[in-house]
Structures are given as C-alpha cells and as structure tokens.
Amino acid sequence: MKDGLRQSMAWVHTWAGLLVCWLLLLVFMAGTAAYYRHEITFWMKPELHAAAAAPSTLAPAQSAQLAVRVLQERAPGATRWTIDLPDERNPLIQAAWQNPPKEGMSRAERRNALRDQNVTLDPSTGLATAKPRDTRGGEFLYRLHFDLHYMPAIWGRWIVGIGAMFMLVAIISGVITHKRIFKDFFTFRPKKGQRSWLDAHNATAVLALPFHLMITYTGIVTLMFIYMPAPTKALYGDEQNTMFSDVFGNFERGKPADIAAPLADIAPMLQQAGRAWGVTPARVAISHPNDAAARVELYRPSGQQLSNLEPSMTFDGVSGALLSETLPVSTALATRAAIYGMHVAHFADPLLRALFFVCGLAGSAMVATGALLWGVRERQSYAKIVASGGRVGFGVRLVDALNIGAIAGLPIAFAAYFWANRLLPVETAQRASAEASWFFIAWGAAALLAQIRPTRAMWRFQLTVGAVLLAGIPVLNVFTTSSHLGVSLFGGPGLRPVAAFDIVVLVLGALLGWAAWWLGHKAKKKAAKKQTAADAGSTSTMEPV
Amino acid sequence: MTTITWRYRGGVTARTVAAIGGGYLLAALGGALIALALPLARADAVTIATLLSFVIYPCVILWVFATRSALRACVGVAATCAVLGAILWCVGGMA
Amino acid sequence: MSMLFLSSVSLAFSAFAAKGIVMDRHYADLHGRGKEPAPALRMRMRTLAWLGLALSFAACIAARGWHVGPVLWCGVLSIAAWTVAAMLQYAPRKVAQGAWIGIPSAALTAALLLLH
Numbered sequence: 001m002k003d004g005l006r007q008s009m010a011w012v013h014t015w016a017g018l019l020v021c022w023l024l025l026l027v028f029m030a031g032t033a034a035y036y037r038h039e040i041t042f043w044m045k046p047e048l049h050a051a052a053a054a055p056s057t058l059a060p061a062q063s064a065q066l067a068v069r070v071l072q073e074r075a076p077g078a079t080r081w082t083i084d085l086p087d088e089r090n091p092l093i094q095a096a097w098q099n100p101p102k103e104g105m106s107r108a109e110r111r112n113a114l115r116d117q118n119v120t121l122d123p124s125t126g127l128a129t130a131k132p133r134d135t136r137g138g139e140f141l142y143r144l145h146f147d148l149h150y151m152p153a154i155w156g157r158w159i160v161g162i163g164a165m166f167m168l169v170a171i172i173s174g175v176i177t178h179k180r181i182f183k184d185f186f187t188f189r190p191k192k193g194q195r196s197w198l199d200a201h202n203a204t205a206v207l208a209l210p211f212h213l214m215i216t217y218t219g220i221v222t223l224m225f226i227y228m229p230a231p232t233k234a235l236y237g238d239e240q241n242t243m244f245s246d247v248f249g250n251f252e253r254g255k256p257a258d259i260a261a262p263l264a265d266i267a268p269m270l271q272q273a274g275r276a277w278g279v280t281p282a283r284v285a286i287s288h289p290n291d292a293a294a295r296v297e298l299y300r301p302s303g304q305q306l307s308n309l310e311p312s313m314t315f316d317g318v319s320g321a322l323l324s325e326t327l328p329v330s331t332a333l334a335t336r337a338a339i340y341g342m343h344v345a346h347f348a349d350p351l352l353r354a355l356f357f358v359c360g361l362a363g364s365a366m367v368a369t370g371a372l373l374w375g376v377r378e379r380q381s382y383a384k385i386v387a388s389g390g391r392v393g394f395g396v397r398l399v400d401a402l403n404i405g406a407i408a409g410l411p412i413a414f415a416a417y418f419w420a421n422r423l424l425p426v427e428t429a430q431r432a433s434a435e436a437s438w439f440f441i442a443w444g445a446a447a448l449l450a451q452i453r454p455t456r457a458m459w460r461f462q463l464t465v466g467a468v469l470l471a472g473i474p475v476l477n478v479f480t481t482s483s484h485l486g487v488s489l490f491g492g493p494g495l496r497p498v499a500a501f502d503i504v505v506l507v508l509g510a511l512l513g514w515a516a517w518w519l520g521h522k523a524k525k526k527a528a529k530k531q532t533a534a535d536a537g538s539t540s541t542m543e544p545v
Numbered sequence: 546m547t548t549i550t551w552r553y554r555g556g557v558t559a560r561t562v563a564a565i566g567g568g569y570l571l572a573a574l575g576g577a578l579i580a581l582a583l584p585l586a587r588a589d590a591v592t593i594a595t596l597l598s599f600v601i602y603p604c605v606i607l608w609v610f611a612t613r614s615a616l617r618a619c620v621g622v623a624a625t626c627a628v629l630g631a632i633l634w635c636v637g638g639m640a
Numbered sequence: 641m642s643m644l645f646l647s648s649v650s651l652a653f654s655a656f657a658a659k660g661i662v663m664d665r666h667y668a669d670l671h672g673r674g675k676e677p678a679p680a681l682r683m684r685m686r687t688l689a690w691l692g693l694a695l696s697f698a699a700c701i702a703a704r705g706w707h708v709g710p711v712l713w714c715g716v717l718s719i720a721a722w723t724v725a726a727m728l729q730y731a732p733r734k735v736a737q738g739a740w741i742g743i744p745s746a747a748l749t750a751a752l753l754l755l756h
C-alpha cells in the first residue's frame with residue numbers, strides 16, 4: 001500500500017500547497033523582512049541617521065538617566081514611561097510614555113495619540129534627535145505577515161492561521177511523498193524543464209526542512225490559544241483571562257497612590273541588575289513615575305535562551321529597593337515560550353539572524369517554485385492542444401496570472417513601500433498609512449496586469465520593474481537622503497544597518513534582473529531552435545518550458 | 546489516474562470535510578481530554594494540551610487522505626470524535 | 641565565536657561533500673556513466689561524513705550553548721548542503737577536492753573545543 005500512500009500524499013501536497021501558495025508568499029516574504037524590522041524602521045527614518053553615525057560615549061546608566069530627565073520634562077504625569085537603551089541593533093535611546101486616557105477617547109484615538117508620545121534621544125549629544133518622518137517602518141511588514149491589512153486583525157490572524165495549517169500539511173505530505181529524499185539530496189539539474197523546477201523546489205524545501213517545519217508549527221503556536229480554545233474551555237471554563245494571566249504572567253501595573261513622591265535615581269538599580277545578570281538591562285519601564293506607588297521594571301536583553309520571555313527585576317520607584325524578580329517558569333510554560341521564541345528569533349545575533357533571513361528567502365523560493373512547477377506540469381497536459389492552436393484551461397491561466405502577480409508582483413510592492421517612504425512629502429497627512437497604501441497600490445496594479453495578460457512577456461516586464469525598483473533604492477537614497485551607501489559604508493557601526501539594507505535590496509534587485517534576462521535568453525534560444533527546425537523541414541515539437 | 550467521476554468528487558469532498566472539520570473537532574476533543582487528564586497545574590496542562598492538539602490535527606488530516614476509502618475516513622473520524630466526546634461528557638469537562 | 645562557526649560550516653561542507661561524491665548519481669557524473677563507488681569507499685566516506693557532522697554540531701554548541709547552538713547548526717547544515725548541491729552540478733571536481741578541507745577543519749575544531 002506504500003505506493004497508494006505516496007500517491008495520496010502527492011495529491012494532498014499539491015492541493016494543500018496550491019490553494020494557499022499566494023497567501024503564503026506574502027506571509028513568507030513579509031515575515032522574512034520582519035526579521036530585520038528594527039533595521040528597516042531605522043532605514044525608513046533618515047532623520048535619525050546623522051545622530052546614529054556619531055559614536056556614543058555614554059554608559060547605559062547615563063543613557064537611562066538622560067532619558068528620565070527628558071521624560072520628566074515632557075511627561076511628568078504619565079502613567080508609564082518606557083526607555084529602550086541603545087544596543088547593536090538600535091544605536092539611539094528610545095523614550096516613550098503613556099498618558100492617562102482622556103474621557104471618551106476611542107481605542108483608535110488612543111492608539112494615534114500613542115504614536116506621538118515618544119522621542120528619540122541621541123546619546124552622544126544628550127538631545128532629542130530631529131523628529132523622524134511619520135512611518136510604520138518595519139512594523140508594517142511585521143504586522144502584515146499575521147494581521148494582513150484592510151481588515152480587523154483577528155480576521156487576518158485566522159486567515160494566516162488557516163494558511164499555516166495548510167502549509168504544515170503540505171510540508172509533512174511533501175516529505176512522505178518524496179520518494180528519493182536521501183538519494184536526491186544534492187540533486188539539481190538545470191535546463192531540464194519540469195525536472196529542474198522540481199529540483200529547485202526540492203533543494204529549497206528539503207535542505208532547509210528543519211527551518212520550514214519549525215517556522216510553520218511555531219507560527220501556529222504563537223496564536224494557538226485563539227485557534228484552539230477547547231483545552232482552555234475544559235480547564236478554565238469561561239475564565240479565559242485567568243488562563244492568560246496564568247500562562248503569560250500578570251501584567252497588572254497596580255494603581256497609583258495619588259501621593260506625589262520623587263522618583264529614585266535609576267542608575268543604582270541598573271547597576272544592581274547588571275551585576276545580577278552579567279549583562280546590562282535592555283529596557284526600563286517606570287509605572288506611575290513621581291508617585292508614591294512608582295515601580296521601576298528592568299528587562300534583561302534576550303540572547304542566551306530561546307524563550308521570548310524577558311526576565312525582569314522590579315524595584316520600588318521611591319526607595320530604589322528590589323521588590324521582586326521574575327521567577328523561573330515551569331517546564332511546560334518554558335517550552336511554550338521557547339517555541340514562541342524560535343518563531344520571533346529575538347535571541348538571534350547578527351550571524352544567526354542572517355541565517356534565518358536566508359532560510360526565509362529559501363522558504364519563499366520553495367513556495368514560488370512549487371506554484372511554478374504546478375503550472376509547468378499542467379501546461380504539459382495541454383501541449384498538444386496548444387500546439388494545434390488551442391488555449392490552455394482556465395485553471396492553468398489563473399495560476400499563471402496569480403503566479404506573476406505574487407512572485408513578480410510582491411517584490412514590486414515591497415519596493416514601492418520603500419520608494420514611498422523616500423518620496424512622500426514629510427507633512428503628508430496620515431503619512432504612515434499612505435506609505436502602506438502604496439504597497440497595495442503597486443501590488444494591485446501588478447496583479448491586475450497579470451490577470452489581463454499572463455504571458456511570458458508579462459513575467460519579464462514585472463521582473464524587470466521589480467529589479468529596477470529594488471536596485472534603484474540605493475540610487476534613490478543618493479538623491480533623497482544624506483546617508484546613502486557612499487556615507488553609510490564608511491560611517492561607523494551606527495550606520496551599518498542602513499548600508500546593509502541598501503546592499504540587500506541591490507542584491508535582490510540584481511537577482512530579479514537576472515531572472516528577467518534569463519527568461520528572455522531562453523525565449524531567444526527557443527525561437528532560434530524553432531527556426532532551425534523549421535528550416536530543416538521537421539515539425540516543431542512542443543518543448544517543456 | 547482516476548477519472549473525474551461524481552463518485553470521485555464525492556469522495557474528495559467527504560474526505561476534505563472529514564479532514565478539515567472533523568479533524569479540528571477531533572483535535573479539540575483530544576486536546577480537552579489531555580488537558581483534563583494531565584496531573585499538572587492548570588497553566589501547564591492547558592499549554593501542553595494545546596501544543597499537542599496541533600500535532601494531532603495534521604496527523605488526522607493526513608490519515609483521512611491516506612486511508613483506503615472515503616467511507617473509512619469519515620467513519621473513523623466520526624467514531625473517534627464520538628468516543629472522545631463520550632469520555633469528555635463522563636469526565637464532566639464539556640461546557 | 642566566528643572561528644567556531646567557520647569551522648562548523650567547513651566541517652559540514654566536507655561531510656556533505658563526502659556523502660555526495662559516493663552517491664550513485666554524482667559518482668557517475670564524476671567518473672563516467674554507470675560507474676559505481678566501491679563499497680569500501682562508500683563506507684569510509686559515510687563514516688567520515690557522520691564524524692564531520694558530529695564535530696560540526698559540537699562546534700555550534702561550543703559557539704552558542706545548548707539552547708541556541710542546535711538552531712545555529714541547522715542553519716549551518718542548510719548553507720553547507722546548498723553549497724555542495726550547487727557545486728556538484730557546476731563544479732563537481734572541486735567538490736571532491738574541497739572535501740579534503742574536513743581534515744584541517746577537524747583539527748582546528750578539536751583545538752578550539754579543547755581551548756573553550
């Protein structure tokens with residue numbers, strides 16, 4: 001019955017993959033970009049680049065004290081202050097605050113107000129940096145990959161979750177159906193039509209199988225309590241909030257005492273935490289500053305553990321005494337946190353992060369080659385019909401069009417988002433959502449054009465547009481910022497993310513350009529072959545694409 | 546290759562419903578039972594059970610499509626759900 | 641840290657290269673159609689390959705610890721495997737030559753592990 005199993009799994013693999021591949025392309029591409037969301041956000045705020053270029057001489061404790069001074073000036077009555085201290089991914093100090101909500105503010109109004117309640121500080125000057133342009137930066141791409149867009153977040157999460165289940169089934173069925181998974185481990189035969197697409201699909205899939213399996217299962221786990229409420233219902237009944245605080249920890253901030261009291265100096269607290277952990281705290285959160293019930297929480301940077309949980313130490317905000325530390329959690333909860341942590345990869349240092357990024361690109365390539373392979377195979381069955389002047393079926397045409405729209409169209413969308421960041425005037429109203437809308441305008445145009453004319457010429461056109469737009473970003477940088485590659489490559493460690501961004505989009509653009517060239521090259525070769533065959537008088541045969 | 550008859554289409558539809566819908570129900574019932582059965586603190590039990598239910602779900606889906614006939618698939622899933630449901634009801638876990 | 645990573649990658653590359661050149665398809669590509677590797681050679685290469693992979697794993701654990709190390713190792717394996725697959729297609733002779741890097745790599749890794 002083994003062949004029956006392989007056959008049924010092949011069917012499952014094809015359909016589980018095909019039905020959601022275009023959604024998965026979006027999720028994979030946006031998710032892969034999200035590994036570098038901080039760097040992308042930084043790149044998209046060129047006003048901050050000058051400050052980042054100057055090396056900081058401030059010790060972390062002094063940076064924190066600077067931030068507290070600024071926050072005392074700007075938001076002495078806030079309910080909560082958050083300070084992100086500089087690290088290798090963020091060379092500047094981020095300070096934010098939450099004001100007590102005014103009467104009658106809607107959730108959207110409150111969220112919009114929060115966007116303005118922050119300031120970026122330059123540790124080398126002690127002053128606030130120039131106000132960066134309003135942009136969602138990398139956070140847009142991060143949210144896109146699980147909330148989608150233009151819909152309530154919960155719908156997006158369900159759609160992506162269902163897509164992830166399809167993907168999980170596709171991966172497992174793919175492994176079962178792959179007859180020669182070990183014998184063909186290193187097999188890659190280019191220029192052999194359908195077989196080459198299959199080899200490419202196998203190479204991107206099998207040789208990063210641990211990553212693909214991990215990223216899919218862990219992705220589902222991040223929202224698993226939403227997707228599968230049954231066990232919670234069984235044990236907690238209707239007390240879902242109790243379950244959340246049991247599993248995720250209690251985030252109650254306590255009430256203010258409404259008695260004014262000066263805030264203690266946080267430098268000794270930072271030093272105490274630093275001694276206990278062996279590493280400087282990454283983040284400071286102060287609840288009810290300047291109140292008798294003030295609390296200072298210090299968060300440990302992620303790095304050694306897979307878990308996404310951030311151990312913290314809580315100090316009394318008035319006396320400076322250590323009140324509590326996060327206790328180690330049970331094995332089960334630690335396992336969940338590690339699984340979650342594997343997905344968001346906060347622990348990843350630059351090397352590991354780059355490896356994750358490459359595997360994410362491979363995942364996108366895996367989905368793309370799978371979809372293309374299906375189109376090539378189906379087209380084979382129409383070979384005779386097409387040769388005698390007929391047309392391919394509706395399914396093949398639709399898949400071809402969707403493939404162009406997603407595989408060639410999505411890179412155009414990403415590029416458009418970055419171009420919009422540079423070109424939209426800074427004073428544009430709702431600038432952040434305007435930037436995001438350009439992602440979808442570009443994608444929509446590409447997808448629509450693809451539906452109208454799903455031809456090889458359209459492939460070359462869209463791949464070329466994507467190549468020009470992506471590779472053109474570093475060039476655009478020259479005219480729109482003062483931190484283009486000429487500056488960022490030699491500007492010191494603070495500007496390295498900016499340089500890296502320019503180089504990565506340049507490489508990706510070059511790849512797309514090569515693909516467009518290769519398609520044209522193949523077409524010319526095929527035409528030449530057909531010509532010689534016609535000259536020789538033999539009937540032309542339909543070759544595999 | 547199988548010819549695309551109505552019988553074939555019916556089989557595929559039945560398996561798809563059994564896999565996606567029935568599989569989810571099976572994973573949910575199984576998860577609930579595991580949560581109740583584990584002799585751990587509530588938070589631990591609910592976490593492990595929910596993690597495991599997403600292992601059960603794809604296994605059921607694959608089994609539904611691998612098994613010999615669509616009838617077997619539907620009966621298998623339905624029967625398992627019935628048994629799990631009955632146990633749950635006895636244990637008093639059903640809301 | 642990067643030294644351990646580089647040695648891990650070169651060990652994995654060497655291991656996969658050793659495995660690859662004794663596979664039927666790739667051996668035939670190198671030595672002529674229909675040629676098959678001698679069973680003794682196959683056994684030797686496979687043993688060396690497993691040793692290389694084990695050392696590669698150890699290097700990753702030394703580099704990043706028992707939690708993050710295995711994750712790093714999976715990335716190392718992917719990079720090494722893609723390199724070998726590409727080279728077996730486009731530069732098969734270099735794969736056989738490149739596999740020798742395993743020996744100095746193993747020596748270096750052993751030294752690094754002992755010093756760690």
